[in-house]
Amino acid sequence: MARRQTRGRQRNEMREIEKMEEKLVTFSKRKSGIYKKSSELITLCGSEVGIVTFSPAGKPYSFSHPSIESIANRFRNQNPAQNEGVDTLVESHRRLRFGELSQRHDELVHQVKADKAQGKVLKQKTEARSGEGWWEAPMDGLNLEELRQMKARMEELRRNLKSSINQRNQGATS
Secondary structure (H helix, E strand, O other), X not given: OOOOOOOOOOOOOOOOOOOHXXXXXXXXXXXXXXXXXXXXXXXXXXXXXXXEEEOOOOOEEEEEEOOHHHXXXXXXXXXXXXXXXXXXXXXXXXXXXXXXXXXXXXXXXXXXXXHHHXXXXXXXXXXXXXXXXXXXXXXOOOOHHHHHXXXXXXXXXXXXXXXXXXXHHHHHHO
């Protein structure tokens, strides 16, 4: 099967479309593209955007952030609209929530660092005993958290031993 030769992507000449039906289709497709690009601009740059277009049939369409009134007033250098307080309230709530989440993140990072440091200290304590395994270390000087860690290690050792024994038994039978 031979492939058909295509002309590839061609650049269309910019001229007014003659047929009304084609104008309406092109308008609706291009309108959604403009709205998408405007939304990206808002997200990426934090800008305020206002677009007003009229379809070939004469219907008005608009897209704006935060509101068309606030953008128009800002464009005309007038005072902000009365309902802009709602947008400001939403934005301040978002900033407050972001601050809380950021603070919680910092707390968790510090907690992880502290846990790692405590783990290193515990490891040094158990390794410092000459020739003794961590399981042979005296438990009198350990606090509750260290005892829990030791218990978890013992349970892990038990699981590893069982697994090793099972593997050897299966190897011996085959």
